[in-house]
Amino acid sequence: MRHLPILLLAALPTCGGEAVSLAHLDGQPAFDGQLRGGFLKGAWKRWHPSGMPAFAGTFRQGELDGTWRTWFPDGQPEIVATHVDGHLHGRWTRSAPDGRRAEDGTYLRGEREGLWRMEHADGNRIEVHYRRGLRHGPRLRFLPSGQKAQEETFVEDLNSGLARTWHGNGQLASEGLFVAGQRSGEHRRWFATGELQSKMNYTRGLLEGEAASWFPDRREHHRGVFVAGEKEGVWKEWQEDGGWKTVGWVEGEREGVSETFYANGKRARAGLWRRDMRQGAWRSWRPDGTPHTEEHWDSGVATGLWRWWHENGVLGGAAEKEGGKLHGQFRSSFDDGQPKEEGRFEADRRVGTWTIWTEDGSRIVDQWRAGVQEGLWQSFAPDGRKLEEGQFLAGAREGIWSTWTEDGGHMTAMRRGNVREGAGERQHPDGSLAAAGSWQADQQSGTWKYWDPAGRLILEGPFVNGERHGLWIAHGANGWREYTTHAAGKRHGRWAAVDPQGTIREEGTLVDGLRSGPWVLRREDGSTAEEGEMLDDLRAGPWIARHPDGTRAMAGDYLDGERSGPWRGWAPDGRLIAEGSFLNGKRDGLWREWTPEGELDPAASGVYVAGRRAAGLPED
Structure with missing residues (x-):
């Protein structure tokens, strides 16, 4: 303890010898002083493990x-004090780590005497x-600004006389008399x-007589009477919104009728x-007077029938x-009177069969045992169709669960602890297999396959963590197949369309x-029909169409998926047969076309505007 340095030295040995020096484990000095006859004497010092001084003082006869x-x-100074004959005597100061003077006063023969000053970290002074x-x-307390915040008087350590406090703006905050440490008077x-x-009034420290409080706008907040420190008689309390309540008190305990009213004068609660x-x-009402709740109590314990109503007056x-717990039948309804929930409680825990409805008429029927879902669980559509069915075990879905789709299809999956795990299937309405695969950690995993009602495979591919990943194959009814690479659930990577003969007819990224x-x-024989670049699902940049023998048939650019700029066409023998420009996918400007004999075709050639021939070829 810093305030009693002698205790810090009590562990020193009392062996003979005048000089005593002790060191910390790292060799730094710890204590240094003298002993005589087992008593501390002379100058003593103690050091912190850091090597900084911790204590310095003088002893006489211990x-x-x-x-x-x-x-x-x-190294910052903390306490400066004086002892005479083992007692604190004279000036005593204590500084805080931040350097401020935290305490300053005088001791007289070991007891505080006279004026003492304290300064807290927040700047308040006492x-x-x-x-x-x-x-x-x-005893005075001042704010950091110097404003007086509190004033009181003590006699033999008991608060006596007038006590006052002030707000930060200088306004008086409280005032009252103390007698021998007890509140007295108003x-x-x-x-x-x-x-x-x-x-409020006090007699020998206990509240006595009328007490009252107000809101800042002078409206009353509370009013009542105390007797020997306990509330007595009828107390009235006003709310911020203008409502109020009355409660009867006898010897500090509520007794008799209690009523609460809205600002409009209508009763809000009574009991x-x-x-x-x-x-x-006990009953409560809404501001318009319609019932809200009805409760029944026996010696402070909830018992009997409890009811509640919607705002439109329909029983909710x-x-x-x-014994204070839900026990027995439970029913709730929507505001149109349609059922919402029905079942039984035993000691606050659901038991037996429960039915829960949604506003659209769908419903769930499940089983409970001692507050835990256990047994068959079913859900139904508004028209009575079964939507889902399975078993709960110890509050978790377990075993095979089935789900029905709107078209009559049927899905099954194995569940373990609410999580789908293992084989899963889906059937078409006629019972034929629609899909099959596996679940892992409630996500589709591994290879899944899908069939149409005729039993034909239409799609297959792998899932990873519930997302399509890797190569997926779509099988068309006409024998065509599409190969699509997936990554993280998106089509991403190589794509190809293959005809029934195995020829890749289209491919890209x-x-x-x-x-x-x-x-x-490509064509059926595998020869290239067209090639070019795609950008965001649209043709872009140069494209070339080829004849079956590989020679150029047509070439030009695309912009945003439409032909744009100069285009040319060639016959299989390499002869130019057409040239001109496109704008927004339509012929625009001067076009020339040649006949198979190599003659300029005046009927097809000419000036085009927005895809229509507007004039013939200009004369030279």
Whole structure:
């Protein structure tokens, strides 16, 4: 303890010899001083493990004598004090780690005496007077601004006389008298605006007589009477919105009728208290007077029938309680009177068959045992069709679960602890297999296959963590197949369409599901029909169409999926047979076409506007 340095030295050996020096494990000095006859004597020092001084003072016959000091581990001074004959005597100061003077005062023969000053970390200052170690005289507290915040007087360490506090703006906050440490007479409090907040009376420290409080706008908040420190008679409390309530009190316990009212004067809640416990029927109403709740109590314990209503007056539900817990039949309804939930409770836990409806008429029927779902679970559509069915075990889905689709299809999956795990299947409405694969950790995993109602395979591929990943194959009814690479659930990578003879008729690359990059279209014999670039699912840049022998048939550019700029066409023998420009996918400007004999075709050649021939060839 920093305030009693002698205790820090009590562990020193009392062996003979004058000089005593001890070191920390790392060799740094720990203590240094003298012993005589088993008593500390002369100058003593102690050091922190960091090597900084911790204590310095003088002993005489084992008692501190004279000025002594302590320091924080960082070397900052902490306490300066004086001992005479082993007792604190004279000036005593304590500094905080941040350097401020935290405490300053005087000791007289081991007891505080006179004025003491304290300064807290938040800047608040306290001045208090002592006599023979007890608070005696004024005690003041000041804000960092210097504004007085509190004033009180002590006599022999007991609060005595008038006590006051102030708000930060200087407005009086509270005022009251103390006699021998107990509140006495009228005590008042004020808001920072100067409006009266409360007043109450005390006799020998106990509240006595009328007490009242107000809102800042002078409206009453509370009013009632205390007898020997306990509330007595009828108390009235007003709410911020203008509503109010009345409660009867006997010897500090609520007794009799309690009523709460809305600001419009209509009753909001009413019931009876017996020995501070609710008793009998308690009811509540909405502001328009329609019923809201009805409760029943026995010696403060909820019991019997409890009911509640919707805003439109329709009964919202009813429940039975016993011993403060839900026990018995439970029913609730939507505001149109249609059922919402029905079942039984035993000691606050659901038991037996429960039915839960949604607003559209769908419903769930499940089984409960001692508050835990256990047994058959079913859900039904509004028209009565079964939607899902399975078993719960210890509150978790377990075993084979079945789900029915709107078209009559049927899906099954194995569940373990609410999670789909293992084989899964889906059937068409006629019972034929529609899909088959595996589940892992509630996600589709491994290879899945899909069939049409005729039993023909239409799609197959792998799932990883519930997303399509890798090569998927779609089988068309005409024998065509599409090969699509997936990554993280998206079509991404190589794509190809293969005809029934095994010829790749179209291939390219997909990026996030869109055709992008080089793209090729082929004929039945495998020869290239067209090739070019795709960008975001649209043709872009140069494209070339070829004759079956591989020679050029047509060439030009695409812009945003439409032909644009100069285009040319060639016959299989390489002769130019057409040339001109496109704008937004339509012929535009001068076009020339040649006949198979190599003659310029005047009927097809000419000036085009938006795809229509507007004029013949210009004369030279």
